[in-house]
Amino acid sequence: MPEQDSPAVVWLRDDLRVSDNPALREAIDSGRPVLPVYVLDDSGGAGRPLGAASRWWLHHSLAALDASLQKRGSRLVLRHGDGAEEVADVMRRTGAGLLTMNRRYVRGEREQDDRARLAAEQAGAAVSDHTASLLHEPGEVLNGSGDRFAVFTPFFRALSGAGTPRDPLPAPAAIDGWTGEVHSVDLADLGLLPTKPDWSGGLADTWTPGEKGAHRRVDEFVQHRLAGYAAHRDEPAAEASSRLSPHLKFGEISPYQLWHRVQGADAPADVRMKFLTELGWRDFDYDLLDTHPDLDTVNVHRNFDAFPWAEVDDEVLAAWQQGRTGIPLVDAGMRQLWATGWMHNRVRMVTASFFIKNLRYDWRLGEQWFWDTLVDADPANNAAQWQWVAGSGADAAPYFRVFNPVLQAQKFDPAGEYIAEWVPELRPLDAKGRHEPWNAAAATDYPAPVVDLKRSRQAALDAYQRMRD
Template sequence: MTTALLWFRRDLRLDDNPALQAALDAGHRIVPVYVHAPDEEAPWMPGAASRAWLAASLRALSAALRERGSMLVLRRGPTERALETLIEETGASAVYWNRLYEPAVIARDAALKTHFKQRGIDAHSHNAALLFEPWEIETGQGTPYRVFTPFWRNARARLRDGAPPAAPARLPAVPHLASETVDALLPAPRPRWDRPMLADWRPGAAGAAEMLEVFLDDAVAHYKTQRDLPDRVGTSRLSPHLHFGEISPRRLVAAIQGRTWPAAVEPHVETWLKELGWREFSHHLLYHFPASTDANLNPRFDDFPWAPRDNDALEAWCRGRTGVPIVDAGMRELWATGFMHNRVRMLTASFLTKNLRQHWIHGARWFWDTLVDADLANNTQGWQWTAGTGADAAPYFRIFNPVTQARRFDPDVRYVRRWLPELDALPDAAVFAPWEHADAARLAPDYPAQPIVDLAQSRDAALAAHDRIKTAR
């Protein structure tokens, strides 16, 4: 029996794993390997929250492999050297992996594939992360889409029914090989801030499957109306599981299309599928416009007069001390849990880029380090969308009013009160804008007396800045 290396990256599952299935179909004995080489993803190496999740997910994958008679071999990079060493140790004649779409990783993987083929080692890559390859969905002119609606109309029509392959019940035994430990590659932080952050999560494929079932049973029937309410679990919370490949988008589509839904629920189902479409669109943009991770997708904003970097304002924003409760609640949720409700992500991003007029890259970098679902495609698209600098972006004059938004989406202030206990003594009506309450300084002495920026004046300044680039072109 020939031997093949199965190189895991962010496809940390055994079901619907095309690289695994292809290697088994070719009759290979599989040697599962994970190579830790974060520097090869520079300048967007995994952030602290991602590393904490990754460590837990690797443990879950290792356990799943042991249950099937195999094992996960952990090695330290550089990747080429680590894989070459394993080829020598095992006599492997092939390497299989699933593709990733970040610019640095694409360049690294292409070089590796060329290298292995020159060495006479078969190198096979597959799509495990997306419903469609980024080059499969294109306009009638053969160009990439830059607007979501026609992109999703095209992609939605191509969705097919059918369950993806299940995980193999058994895998061939792996010869004894030296392996690093997860703790050696990804040492636990000191102090252990990761423990409370991950307390409400179950990283790994089993946790992803459980989260999906809970969503389908309890939340999808109200998704369209409740997904914008941050005080409840109205979304699937599957984004970190998708990012690390613990569950595939094909599995999600099959699960939701495999049920018969009442007519009243179908709009909610379609809205959720559309969110998967946004994920696809984000990867489509990242693949076709790789410079967008650090540069405006819309070059018109290259001349936008951002305010000078304000370290004090950035610090207040990061720590949830801006004096605007819905913004601060979101930033504290992020710090405590590694997650933030999507509606609140838009509000915090709008406040940073429009009210503070700080460049979106500062926010993108902070989210990258603190989100457990930090995904380069989604993070880039989300920040550029809110800042108005990307594809399918909101017009720049659409500046979210955080007070109005809080009254609309957290009317009972349950979300804000959860994360800002220093406002407990304020009446509900005052929590939306404490600075307008005459007795706020006495009732909430530990909360900023005023926002760090006047909301109305900063909105006008943002509009004036936008007008300057409109008239300059």
């Protein structure tokens, strides 16, 4: 096959965008016709299979990406199976002379990428990979002794002090797409969407997956909410959050694009840096995943292996999952999660603390539920945040720090607006009643608490002391 007809295959993964996509840009610049490929690999061999909410998002993100590629003269080839094997098959059948990809960081993903690289090189093709989803490669940001940081604040100081992140790449106006025949499965055949019952209506009402949706959300955040982000980000009713986490997780926008967009915004420097710190946490969590590849199942601090977790009561577990614990802020968060696939960050900490320290259930059970129900479920961030709350992770909150959900609601949702939005049984009550309905005179259909907050807190502290002893 003549070289000019030999395509450059772009293996897309968590980078479902055409702008600031180094792998796509290299394929275009190679002068070869471009063939973008996405492989759904849900075998578990290359990282955790996506949860149900993330699968819903992926379906719509792939549809949006294919439309964007076709508008520019290309198309998206879809495959289902082992990523390395499917990509090798595409390259063999098309006679591809170049494989480009953006790096991944889960251990199984890296091993799969190595297999794809070896197969391509053995077939005589060139291979390249790029940094695209993080501001740095794990292990690049080191302290003065040449070691990795164990605490976030000095890590971010070093990361942000290392220079301005590179400028994002523009979207290509046109792509010379490869037009030969190659097998591609239909998007519907990937089985990403829920069947009966279809529980995704709330997700569809809340989100617009895809690159356009990501940039619309960035514009809205920067123009209308960034100025109040630092002051109101902990208030779940304030809508101060960017809600960009799922767009970042699927790579519909890059951290480079977001960094420069926020840095160029008309907002005080301390406000802009407060938001950019959250991008730093993403990088920090991936550094942690790089050194602890079993982050979702193994305690970073192994002394927590001896922690005396309580035996799980299935009815209590279901009450937590469904937002029926009788603790208003916890229930509001869990219902928001089920309806929208997302939960406010402050409330995530409160619901996780309640699960780990008041119910004293193993953090891994809660992490698994969030993995299945969050549209932004991320292999580094989700596990690191649960371990942070548990006290078993890096830079973790101490175990004896127990979030009191009533006090948290009184401080961050003083009028009970967030509670009223997601727990309609409590709307008729005043703020005090919404925070502590067990003390309200008016009768409601709201359940009694599944656990006494004061006694369960003390039981958690006693269990922590037994672990230390």
